[in-house]
Amino acid sequence: MERFDRAYFDAGVPRVGTDSVKWDGMLAETGDRDMLPMWVADMDFPSPPAVYDALAGVLARRTWGYTISGEADAQALCGFWARRHGVTLDPSWVLQSPCVVTGLRVAVQAATEPGEGVLVQPPVYGPFFASIKDAGRRVVESPLARDARGRYSMDLADMENRLRGGQARAVMLCSPHNPCGRVWSRDEMQAVMALCARYGATLICDEIHADFVYAPNRHVSVMALPAACKRVMLCAASKTFNVAGLEQSAIVCDDEALRARMAAQMNASGVKAGNAFALAATRAAYTGCDAWLDGLLCYLAENRDAAVAFLRETLPAVVVTPLEATYLLWLDCRALGLPQEELLSRVAAAHVKVNDGLFFGELGRGFIRLNIGCPRAQLMEALRRIAGALGA
Ligand SMILES: Cc1ncc(COP(=O)(O)O)c(C=O)c1O
Incomplete structure (x- = not known):
């Protein structure tokens, strides 16, 4: 029987060319083939085998x-x-x-x-x-x-x-x-x-x-x-x-x-x-699919912990909202003092697509939302790029 362990979720699933809004929509919008999509709220993992079989x-x-x-x-x-x-x-x-x-x-x-x-x-x-x-x-x-x-x-x-x-x-x-x-x-x-x-x-x-x-x-x-x-x-x-x-x-x-x-x-x-x-x-x-979901939750919790530890270390000015649920990390970047457009354009120039905080209303000014529902290697690469773009 398939195990829904770290290796399973680390492997992810190729999504380019699947008419995915997150991947193909981003490419159509930006034309940037190097960009990592950390925006739209779906995940870069295969759906459970039982769903495939159905x-x-x-x-x-x-x-x-x-x-x-x-x-x-x-x-x-x-x-x-x-x-x-x-x-x-x-x-x-x-x-x-x-x-x-x-x-x-x-x-x-x-x-x-x-x-x-x-x-x-x-x-x-x-x-x-x-x-x-x-x-x-x-x-x-x-x-x-x-x-x-x-x-x-x-x-x-x-x-x-x-x-x-x-x-x-x-x-x-x-x-x-x-x-x-x-x-x-x-x-x-x-x-x-x-x-x-x-x-x-x-x-x-x-x-x-x-x-x-x-x-x-x-x-x-x-x-x-x-x-x-x-x-x-x-x-x-x-x-x-x-x-x-x-x-x-x-x-x-x-x-x-x-x-x-x-x-x-x-x-x-x-x-x-x-x-x-x-x-x-x-x-x-x-x-x-309960076993798949249990495995997913373990993996996402580890993604969350890895992202929080990395951001605390590399971007201490960014306040990471405590994530009790969801795979969507809400980052308060206001202490960086950047206008919203510049915040987003710096991240985009580092080839990462995140959600604009303003999508969530005016109170999202100075914030970005990062989707961590992806293989850890992709997440850590996106975080390194963001740290490079927003660090001192
Ligand atoms: C709170 C919330 N409601 C609804 C949706 C979208 O659900 P649906 O695609 O079924 O309309 C999302 C997607 O991100 C969401 O975060």
Whole structure:
């Protein structure tokens, strides 16, 4: 049996010429063949063998007509969440959706009316803002607080001020948080739910990064707590098992009326999910890949530790945000005193592509995001280049 050890992940997988946004998109944009892509949030590892086998099985059918998405798909998801996160989900709560961002948009439109506010906690994943604005809703910002070590926390008093008086009718939470790397504690999750309950807001919780939580932290799903408020959880196998190109995710909601509104919303927009390949891959990922995922988490934790140690040594002025979850390192480069364009152009001149902190809102000025979901040799080479570009 294949072992998902260091050597397996060190080997990576060739991605140039696979129509990958991260690799081929970067090449099309920059024309730089030497550039290392440390940006878009997918990983440079092969997906689990069981996913490959499931896809090969569908390919071997030689016919791909209309496909049923049913109980087995929802059961696989619920089984995974029970096993990995100790959450009991009912299969009837699951709506299949193409992408998590689709789910965010659908949830916003079903939970709020045009002109109403939706609270977000910047700096946060850019499409949060767009999914609110594009729907004709208002973005209500409650910035995360940050301590001297660079660890972020929720500003619950500020959130309450903004929710009071109905300024926001929904809260969009990123849990775990991209790009701030936080795993929200049970207390924090309970506090947010209590605020939503008090002010009648719906909690929309994007849990796409839930499976990338490093010990001793534990993911506390919005669905793991008593239903104090209306809640929607968005999740996917896409990041976890590196199958984002298959475009399959789920919307989980235990409020029947809200779920029906979301289903109607998708129907009215002609959004259908669940193609034959995506469903088979997702079922296999949720049922037969725990050993692969455990191996991946060990490897990523070592990548994180190696990156943190290297950056502390070579770029002490850069504050590395503590990474409790995700494979996305949020680097505070403000002490270097560089304008954002120069920060990015220096890194690009060293042949490394990172995410611009401003993608996560104005509070990302002076920051870059580095994807460490790649073989260690690639990560260390990118770090050496960044240290050369930003060092004294
Ligand atoms: C918090 C968060 N939500 C959603 C997505 C995108 O998910 P999808 O490709 O399923 O829309 C990402 C991708 O980076 C993300 O970080």
